[in-house]
Amino acid sequence: MTLSVVQRIAAIILVLLAAPFAATAADKPRILGWVEEGLLLPERVSVKMKLDTGALTSSMDARDLERFERDGEKWVRFKVQLKDSDTGKSVNIPFERQVERNIKVRGAGGAERRPVVSMQMCIGDQVYDEQFSLNDRDKMIYPVLIGRRTLEHLGAVDASQTFTLEPRCAKRPTKN
Numbered sequence: 001m002t003l004s005v006v007q008r009i010a011a012i013i014l015v016l017l018a019a020p021f022a023a024t025a026a027d028k029p030r031i032l033g034w035v036e037e038g039l040l041l042p043e044r045v046s047v048k049m050k051l052d053t054g055a056l057t058s059s060m061d062a063r064d065l066e067r068f069e070r071d072g073e074k075w076v077r078f079k080v081q082l083k084d085s086d087t088g089k090s091v092n093i094p095f096e097r098q099v100e101r102n103i104k105v106r107g108a109g110g111a112e113r114r115p116v117v118s119m120q121m122c123i124g125d126q127v128y129d130e131q132f133s134l135n136d137r138d139k140m141i142y143p144v145l146i147g148r149r150t151l152e153h154l155g156a157v158d159a160s161q162t163f164t165l166e167p168r169c170a171k172r173p174t175k176n
Helices: 003-021 148-154
Strands: 031-033 035-041 045-051 058-061 063-070 073-083 090-107 110-123 126-135 144-146 156-158
Touching: 031 035, 035 144, 045 073, 058 073, 063 090, 073 110, 090 126, 126 148, 144 148
Parallel strands: 031 156, 045 144, 058 126
Antiparallel strands: 035 045, 035 110, 058 144, 063 073, 073 090, 090 110, 110 126
């Protein structure tokens, strides 16, 4: 071995040993509160979202749910009724989405099948394409519940905090 090869190996070892200590603030995991404000896209409706580590799949309030077929594919038409947290006004927004899958949910009242659709949402300065089961959440405080499948992309949840991020996504969202 020549001296230059030994020096190269030593430099590589030093880089490998120092790598765990080279983390920056951007590498730190993001901490969110148990309730955050987000935007449903592309309509940009502001909504309060409960981050629920006990739920696997995210859920969204869906009224007047109607299943139909389009070009041989299963679709669903529904309305999201919520109070816009920016304006305080009640809004009723129609959506049509392709059904990604169906899930079976068991509860005290028995079991039911719910459609799951992909939706875009903005939390902080990021746009996420996530899956939501559709269910009438009229009796729930929060119209959107964020489950673990989505939380793994967002960060950790601190149950003592709320509203740690303000939605600041670009006017024309791009898919992540």
